[in-house]
Amino acid sequence: MAVPVWSVDPRTGKPRAGDGPVATEATPEQVDAAVRAAAAALPALADRAARARLLRGAAALLEDSAGAIIAAADAETALGTPRLTGELARTAFQLRTFADVVGEGAFLDVIIDHPDPQAVPIPRPDLRRYKIPLGVVAVYAASNFPLAFSVPGGDTASALAAGCPVVVKAHPDHPATSELCADVLRRAAVDAGLPADTVVLLHGFQAGVDLVRHPLVAAAGFTGSIPGGRALFDAAAARPRPIPFHGELGSLNPVVVTEAAAAERAEQIGTGLAGSFTLGTGQFCTKPGLVLAPAGDGGDQLVAALTGAARQAAAGVLLDARMRENFLKGAAARVALPGVTAPVTPGAGEDAQDAGGGDGAGQAVRAGYVVVDAADLTEQGAYDLLLEECFGPFTVIVRYADAAALDAVLDRLPGNLTATAHLGAAEAGEDGGPAADLLRRLTALAGRVLVNGWPTGVAVTGAQHHGGPYPATTSTSTSVGATAIERWLRPVAYQDTPPALLPPELRDGNPLGLPRRVDGVKE
């Protein structure tokens, strides 16, 4: 019995009117067939030029289909046309960025050491090393980015750039969008002279579990919740042949506001924070979820500014009904903690306007935040709930009396994607001193450290790192930026291999013009 997959409008909580099911959940046999079909595409993907064509072609086709894709994504996610238009542009940019990465070839990490019969302690053979694709990559799409972290997103783009076929497990929040995007990628593959099954799409929870266990799956990328990601990580590790599992799971993204920063910029920081934690209805993985603000006047003014700005934040519709329920329950449980105050109470939206349309009465949620004293967080207990991510437009302000109280809270934080410091002007100019110590503390907690900014917004560039100590990510790698390609490769070295049999990347004379390291010197 095929289980139908429906496209649900979160503004109404109902399947989209007039349409039948989008697809069916994949059976174990269909998962197996999908992985085998993708695996058969591996040899064709050895052609780097074809990979670059595929990525550029996919970007162009995505732009050509922008109208239909954005309409479907908005109907399935309620993220709105402006945000989704930006996300599509980002996704196309990312695909083209990885085409550039493929073309340049630095990711191959070519190292050549010619033989040295005089080497000490023993003669050295001819050794030439580069990186090859791991094989079929399983990609688990995110709820909150139906494009940039889903079917045509960074995991897929970087895996294809590496030369790996991709089997995507669609997120149930946007199956129709996923189908449209998979169609784009498959057409782009064929246009590039590659098999359509270079990218295969699957639906269904169990299909996702079967996928990570499939013997021919060589690695996985995941963006989602801690429980879901950990379950798949565990399944990947428990395989007879374990595979790398690059999961982005959850992050509090702590922000520390120093006393000087609060004294100088309370208003600006308070309103900036309101903008960041409510952006996209608080559904970014980099949402600042815990803000350490000083006790005293500066901190009070920051809280006042935050309250004013957060009250003005438009209500919004969350991605699905389960998230809405989790947000309302989770926020209420935090508000109910003894001694915690809620200057702006999070909760359900109350009128039809909240939903951004006439049909959505009651589906929207309103942003809110709580304030707690740092002393409540220094020991394990009920307040630990405040150290867990609450997905949606909610944040926690922790008031600290002094450096010791601040340190005690930082000591208790889990790993994060980002950590931010807001510093006073003099602190920011000091070489060494307490601000430098603070940045060192934050570096230990996160994969990206910001000063005087907000963590939402993740630039796609070479120097980006989107990852961090567990549970931020399950590996040391990034899922955004050029180095994300490293996840899908493994090195191989050729010893004393005749020139004619060497891959062209490793031949003398550098016939492909690659960046290489030869006998210790960069070419």
Place this chain on the structure above:
Amino acid sequence: MAVPVWSVDPRTGKPRAGDGPVATEATPEQVDAAVRAAAAALPALADRAARARLLRGAAALLEDSAGAIIAAADAETALGTPRLTGELARTAFQLRTFADVVGEGAFLDVIIDHPDPQAVPIPRPDLRRYKIPLGVVAVYAASNFPLAFSVPGGDTASALAAGCPVVVKAHPDHPATSELCADVLRRAAVDAGLPADTVVLLHGFQAGVDLVRHPLVAAAGFTGSIPGGRALFDAAAARPRPIPFHGELGSLNPVVVTEAAAAERAEQIGTGLAGSFTLGTGQFCTKPGLVLAPAGDGGDQLVAALTGAARQAAAGVLLDARMRENFLKGAAARVALPGVTAPVTPGAGEDAQDAGGGDGAGQAVRAGYVVVDAADLTEQGAYDLLLEECFGPFTVIVRYADAAALDAVLDRLPGNLTATAHLGAAEAGEDGGPAADLLRRLTALAGRVLVNGWPTGVAVTGAQHHGGPYPATTSTSTSVGATAIERWLRPVAYQDTPPALLPPELRDGNPLGLPRRVDGVKE
């Protein structure tokens, strides 16, 4: 009750005469104290110059203490003075190589992207990324390399180079050697101005399990058996906060001899194989354990040459009594398979001379090998035993009738550290063709591919890759060569950070003169 750790002489199977216990097994409290002491050394290791001094100093002290260390290692492992002298030179070379790696700084992988307010699709902030040490690294020493893959070995050297303190779990086969080497490393640390606890040594099986579970341990390196390595890998993955586990577990190291190669060089290949599989009494992780030789005259001659040479191989003493027992049982079970022939039967040494000394009567083992038809290996069954590593001086010759039979066996092989092709002269000169196809097949099976050579002998150099698909290693990384340092680092990016607060590695003007990538261009 402290459990004593004894130094046992494998030539006699008895504790070394006249000496008391070498150490005691670490209690859970001692493991905790060791990890905390090592963790406290982390900030001091941020000084790259001190790390280089530590590594060079350790190399010099190791050479200064060579006499005592080699004597202890020989008494504990029976590997012999010539081999251990070479291993000590290799170990010192490796320490100095990683000092060079630290000094050059390419491993920091610095990428700087200046801000671009005009960037599409959105303005780009200032982003600067490099790599930082993960934290305390647990190193599990190998039985078969008491120096080069043990206390002062590649895992320790690369972790220290990365800036990580190290807690080593000694191998029970060489506790006295381990103590001497730990003393060298700790003295070198102090001489370099670093805490002695930059390196801490532990003994005991349970201590090893406790170590991988310790919350402050950030990564682990392991060289050993599949069951032991998998158990620790599973423990690392099951932690509340999983950590990277870089384990080298087991490898068959297949060799394919083509019909042309056998026709041209049967004698040379047969004797070369005998030398490689009996080297170090067959106790190398790169020992060729499965050799595919053609049916027919060339293959017959190869087998004849192998038989002659293998019969001449000196008997040797294995590292410990358990290995000896496993070797004798394992080899006997393989010899007993129906239809398998054993031109040279492996077994126990029969006279006192075998042991290399008068005390060792009965402790030595003799090399041997079996021959099986490829057809027996094409389906799952009792012959699968021949596809498992048999540690010690033993190998398996698989005779194949044609390309299809060869392919069918290659299809059934697990992952390997190495795979080797012996080709005829014409094949080696052909661009494309069957030899190229064969190398592609072998590349899928291993991390190092050799042509017309033998896999034993692993050069310490930039282009080396010592790792491969599971069970060869549990990750995609290498444990030998300059890139082994990558295992102990994680990237961190700084966004819009004031110049004075940036690590010097990331400042404009490149004050440390590092190899960097700035706005896409190499510095």
